[in-house]
Amino acid sequence: MPRPAFIAGAGITAATSPRKQTSSATELVQEAVWKALEHANASADSLDGLVIGNIDGFEGTVLGAKHLVRGLGLSPDLPVTVLNTGGTTGGNLMQVAARQVRAGDRERVLCIGGPTFYGAEDLQAAINTNSPMVVEQPLGMGAYHMGAFYPSAYQELYGTTVEDFAVSAVQDHAHAARNPLAHLRNELTIEDVVQSRPLSSPMTMAMVCPVSTSANALLITSEAGAVSTRPTPVLIRAMGTSSDPYLGGGKSDFAFMENLAILARRVYAQAGITDPRAQFDVVEVFSPYAPMQPMQLEALGFAAPGTGIELIRSGATRIDGEVPVNLSGGPLCTNAGVAGELAPCVYVALQLMGDAPPDIQVDGARLGLAHGTGGSFFQFENLAVLERHDRS
Amino acid sequence: MTRLHPSASGQEPVAVLAIATTALRDESDAVLDELVFDATSQALSEAGVRKHEVGISITASLDAYDGRSISSGLTNAAAGGYLNQSYRVEGDMGQAIIAAAQAIAAGDVELALAVGVYNPEVSERDPQERRRFLQQISHLAFEPHADRPVGLHGDAVLAMHAGRRLDRDELSLADLAEHASAEISQGAGRPPARRHATSAEQVLASPLLADPLRELMMPAESTGAIAVVLSSVPRGRRAARARALLSGWGQGGGGTTSPGQWLVDPGSSTRRAAGEAMRRAGIEPSALDVVELTSATPALHGELLVALGATHLPIERINPSGGARSCWPGIANGGLRLLEAVTWLEENEHRGRALVHSADLLTGSVVDSPTVLALEAV
Numbered sequence: 001m002p003r004p005a006f007i008a009g010a011g012i013t014a015a016t017s018p019r020k021q022t023s024s025a026t027e028l029v030q031e032a033v034w035k036a037l038e039h040a041n042a043s044a045d046s047l048d049g050l051v052i053g054n055i056d057g058f059e060g061t062v063l064g065a066k067h068l069v070r071g072l073g074l075s076p077d078l079p080v081t082v083l084n085t086g087g088t089t090g091g092n093l094m095q096v097a098a099r100q101v102r103a104g105d106r107e108r109v110l111c112i113g114g115p116t117f118y119g120a121e122d123l124q125a126a127i128n129t130n131s132p133m134v135v136e137q138p139l140g141m142g143a144y145h146m147g148a149f150y151p152s153a154y155q156e157l158y159g160t161t162v163e164d165f166a167v168s169a170v171q172d173h174a175h176a177a178r179n180p181l182a183h184l185r186n187e188l189t190i191e192d193v194v195q196s197r198p199l200s201s202p203m204t205m206a207m208v209c210p211v212s213t214s215a216n217a218l219l220i221t222s223e224a225g226a227v228s229t230r231p232t233p234v235l236i237r238a239m240g241t242s243s244d245p246y247l248g249g250g251k252s253d254f255a256f257m258e259n260l261a262i263l264a265r266r267v268y269a270q271a272g273i274t275d276p277r278a279q280f281d282v283v284e285v286f287s288p289y290a291p292m293q294p295m296q297l298e299a300l301g302f303a304a305p306g307t308g309i310e311l312i313r314s315g316a317t318r319i320d321g322e323v324p325v326n327l328s329g330g331p332l333c334t335n336a337g338v339a340g341e342l343a344p345c346v347y348v349a350l351q352l353m354g355d356a357p358p359d360i361q362v363d364g365a366r367l368g369l370a371h372g373t374g375g376s377f378f379q380f381e382n383l384a385v386l387e388r389h390d391r392s
Numbered sequence: 393m394t395r396l397h398p399s400a401s402g403q404e405p406v407a408v409l410a411i412a413t414t415a416l417r418d419e420s421d422a423v424l425d426e427l428v429f430d431a432t433s434q435a436l437s438e439a440g441v442r443k444h445e446v447g448i449s450i451t452a453s454l455d456a457y458d459g460r461s462i463s464s465g466l467t468n469a470a471a472g473g474y475l476n477q478s479y480r481v482e483g484d485m486g487q488a489i490i491a492a493a494q495a496i497a498a499g500d501v502e503l504a505l506a507v508g509v510y511n512p513e514v515s516e517r518d519p520q521e522r523r524r525f526l527q528q529i530s531h532l533a534f535e536p537h538a539d540r541p542v543g544l545h546g547d548a549v550l551a552m553h554a555g556r557r558l559d560r561d562e563l564s565l566a567d568l569a570e571h572a573s574a575e576i577s578q579g580a581g582r583p584p585a586r587r588h589a590t591s592a593e594q595v596l597a598s599p600l601l602a603d604p605l606r607e608l609m610m611p612a613e614s615t616g617a618i619a620v621v622l623s624s625v626p627r628g629r630r631a632a633r634a635r636a637l638l639s640g641w642g643q644g645g646g647g648t649t650s651p652g653q654w655l656v657d658p659g660s661s662t663r664r665a666a667g668e669a670m671r672r673a674g675i676e677p678s679a680l681d682v683v684e685l686t687s688a689t690p691a692l693h694g695e696l697l698v699a700l701g702a703t704h705l706p707i708e709r710i711n712p713s714g715g716a717r718s719c720w721p722g723i724a725n726g727g728l729r730l731l732e733a734v735t736w737l738e739e740n741e742h743r744g745r746a747l748v749h750s751a752d753l754l755t756g757s758v759v760d761s762p763t764v765l766a767l768e769a770v
Contacts, residue, residue, distance in 0.1 A: 002499030049643075054482070056454070057461030062533040063454065063482055066759045070648045077664055079643035080761055081491070082482045084455065086462035092479045096491060102498035104403060105641075105672070130462040243473040246465040262475055376465040 005098035005236045006389060007349040008108075008221040008229040009040020015183035015214035015334045018117055025064075026071045028215040029114050032339075033072050036217035039355070041230035042108065044073065049109040050080045051097045053089035053338040057126045058116050068114055086130065087286065087374015088241065090341025091382040097220040098236045107225040113346075115213040116337020123211060130376050132247050144208050144289060146248070146377045148200035151291035153254035155202060158306045162202050166193035167312050169207050169290035169332060175319070176329025178359035183212040183334040193290070202291070209288035209335035216339050216346045231353040235389040237367075238270035244379040251377070257299035260373070260381045264300050271385035276301045281365040282324050282351045283317075284344035286372045288331040296371065297325065319360065327351070327360040344370040345384060352388040396629050396770055401674030402639040404497045405768070407628025410439035410621040411635065411731045416584045416614040416721050420511045424458055427617035428509050429470035435505070435619035436472070440632035446621075447501025448477040452488040452508040452723050454754070456529045459513030471507045471619075484508075484752040485618065486726030486763030490641045492622050502627040509617040510722030523601075533754050539649055546688075547610070549756030551602035553655055554691035558604055563691055565604055569595040571690035572609045572717055574707075579714015584728065586612035586719050609690055611720030611753065618727030636734045639745075640675070640766035642668025649758050658692055658757040659699030662749060665764040666700045669747070673766035677701025681744035682709045684733040686716045686725060686762075688753050700747055700764070712736050726750035726763060737769035744769050 011032045013023075023031070037044060054065040061067065065082045081096060083089050093111040100106040117123060124142030131141050154160055170190055176182035188206060196206040219229070226233040242263035244250055252258065264276075273279055285300070287293035294308025302323060303311040311317060317325035326332075328347040331340050348368035350356040365388070372382045398405040412434035414420065414427050422430070428451070436443060449472040455463045464480030471478065477495075481487045485508030492504035514525040530545040557563045569592040577589040590608060598608040628634045644661035647653045653660055670677065683702040687693035697703055702710065713719075713732035721728050726748075733746040746769075751762040 002497070050645075055461065056456055056482070061536055062456040062529055063754060065482075066533065066755070066761070067535045067648060070759055076647040076651060076653070077645050077661060079645045079664070079668075081487060081643070082761075083479060084462065084482045085464060085479050088479070096479070099491070099494045099498045099500065102500075103494035104497060105494060105668070126461055129460045130465050241477045241479060242475055243468050243478050245469040245474060250469075259475065375462055375468075379465055379468070 002102050003104060003222055005101040006221050006223065006226045006233040007218055007236065007386065008226040008233050009036045009042060009219035009231060010346045010349050011035025011039055012181055012216040012346050013214045014181050015212045015336055018211060018213050021213040025115050025118050026068060028213065029068060029112060030072050032215035032217045033110065033112060036110065036219050039231060040219045042219060045075060047074060047078060047108050047110050049100055049106040050078050050112065051083065051093045051109055052080060052112040053083045053093050054114065055084055055086060055089060055116050055337060057129055058123065058337060059118065065114065069112065085375065085380055087341055088372045088380040088382045090338045091345060091370065091372030092241065093342055094218055094220065094345045094384060095239050095241065095382065098239065101220055101222050107222050109220045111218045111220060111342065113216045113339035113342030115215050115339055117211045117213065132376065144203060145200045147289040147292065148203050149248060149254045149377065150295055151202050154291065154295060157255040160309065162194050163190055164309045165202060165207060165291040166190045167309055168293040169193045171312055171317065172326050172330045172332040175327050175360065176333035179329050179357055181357060182329040184210055203289055207290035209331045212334045212336040212340065214334060214336040214339050216342050218342065218346055218349065231355055232391065233389045234349045234352045235387045237385045237387045238267045239384040240267045241380065241382040246376040246379050248377040256305060257295055260296060260299040263381050263383055267383045267385060273385065277323050280323055280367055280369050282327065282348060282362050282368040284326055284328060284330065284347050284370050286331055286341060286344055288335050290332055319362065324362050341372050341374065344372060348386050352386055396625050396634055396637065398625060398637050398639060399768060403672050403674065405625060405637045405639040406493045406496050407623045407625055407634045408620065408636040408638055408734060409441065409623050409628060409631050409634050410435045411727065411734060412438055413618045413728065413731065414616040416616040416719055418614065419515065420615045424463065424509055424511060425467045425470040427511060428467040428507055431617035431619035432471050432505065432507055435621050439621040441503055441621055443472050446472045446476065446503050446505050448492065448495045449473045449505040449507065450478065450488040450491045451480040452483060452485040453480060454482050454723055457510060457512040457723065467509060472505050483761050484726045484750050484763065485724050486750040486765065487761065489620055489726055489730065489765065490643060490763055493638055493641055496622060496624050502624050504622045505619060506622065507617065507619045508724030508727045510724045511615040530754055535648060546753055546756035547602045549654060549758050550689050551605045553658060553757060554604055554689050556655055557691045566592065568609055568690040571693060575711055575714050575717040576608065578712065579718025582713060584719040585714060586614050605689055611688060611716035612718055614719050614721045616721055616724065618721065618724045620727055620730060634770050636737055637768040637770055638765055639768045640669040640673025642666060642764045644762045646757060646760040654757040659695040661760050662696050662699040662762045665762045666747065669764040669766045675745060675766065678704065679745050680705065680747050682712060682733060682736050683747045684711060684713060684729045685749040686729060686751055688756060692757065696749065700749055702747060723752060730765060733767055737767065742769045
């Protein structure tokens, strides 16, 4: 019969830009892996599987994870599963590892999120190669151009201003300023955000994520595999993914994230979530562009359509609010590719274990939501409901 | 009703309801999502399953072959992923089949799809140019500091392994040619075969690829897509048809170039995968009736056979399809090997057990990720 899967340890490195990074990709990942094992109080030889991701074209090596994973000092014959789903790769690592455990095949699987953006000189050009070939590629569209479709449609529907969209950027930076592991830790004002360089209307530079380098790792175990681990384990209570077509025209309305809303309904039903705003203690959403965050919060049921910005403005999503969101600073302040996508799961797990960096720790957090998105026009979504599992 | 009755020895087997392939050609004149849609829709139709019943779809493909980043973004909806659970593994399709089986065994879904697609973005008009393109992709998948500066690619790795066995008098060049000739001739005439019956002399006369390996000693490359529909056993019992039971599965992992395992013991990763698969299936190697394995060269064949525990099988039950030297659809190979083994079980009056071995050959036997599937006839 299927078994539950738990997060039993997490490791994460401090982030910085590729230019200022003094560690190699292998060294960074090694640091994250050994931190996760140390956090879990688990030995490397207790592992029986590895799940790692890469995004070809964004990196200097084809299927780079295959070699990277063998340079970490772990057992050389561990089975490795390599994933690549673009911006959802990181979150999917945890789901695949959890299924390996829940299927009874593995007891302790390490998910590894590496610093994807070491090799690409022009990331938007690399991203352009995944966009549709008839119109978007010849136009030179990159990720933030696709990301701008959402706030443009939202503006059209609700009359939202650039100042309104700046709200989540200001809050994410305020949160990142308290997180010693974040890349951009400068605080911003609404005016700073609005006045920064226009990138793709209505988004300005300050609404767009940085290119970061960091790494992280999560240890996923069976119940038996978590018996001797140190932190309070976190139960993966529910999880899932959902996908749109890759053509932007496949979405009926960019002002509403229907694919995410459909996924949330499915995952919440598995987890028994009936009132997300009241039930979740901590939330990390993958919003690399600031205007996406209020829209994601609407699709996730934290706010009614058109009121996501008001939710953030009300203070409800701050550390002392009703439902703290992106206390890590989110991808807007640290986006290290696959590591950036695994980060929501890592930070939520640390929060529920009580092991988050002290200035962002939510006291008594028991239930959390971790989200990821990516692909052409952000066609892929993933979600996981995580729950603190006190030992009896 | 299929009346599936799995043996009691296994742990949570999964039913194989359908396997469908596109035409496997030297070069497919269709774009990736067309190929994926073709295979997926055929497999669903064969299984009598509607798309919305599928709980998860897992694709195996590789961006570098597909000529675009995040290529699964293009193929995902065609693989049944629209508003559904899905993801993509970068590796051989055996990995996707195992991931789909695990989603069922985990209790998350009743029906799962695994799809593999391979159609490299290069024309076959100049075979040498095509080979160089594939070798360049392979080269870029090697470790950048030590391996790439000496020009490594998968063919070179495989040739070094074969050369070592010849130097040590463990095999002769004639042995390699005879093995290749026997497999090619065994598969010739079957639907997916890419090569005609051939003699050992013809193998030796084929173009030298990387000394001592000749072109006809290598896998017979083809392109296309393959889709497999899996279900839980209870759901499979309500299906119109089931083709086999997937009673066990296992994964292995090989080391980098420096420890040298790829040279001296290239079967070790397969040994691990086979052990896992047979433990899950609750069987010993002696219970096997047939094995379908992917040996990239004849020099690897014997070591892989030992690793799979299948040395006791008569020669006609080892790669009865002709194996990869008869047809090798790249990343989708795991699906074809499964289809060949299932077909053999069906032709064997629906009796017996099979072991299916596959791996992507991107970096030869270096950092390989073999998979092994254990099958039971229904």
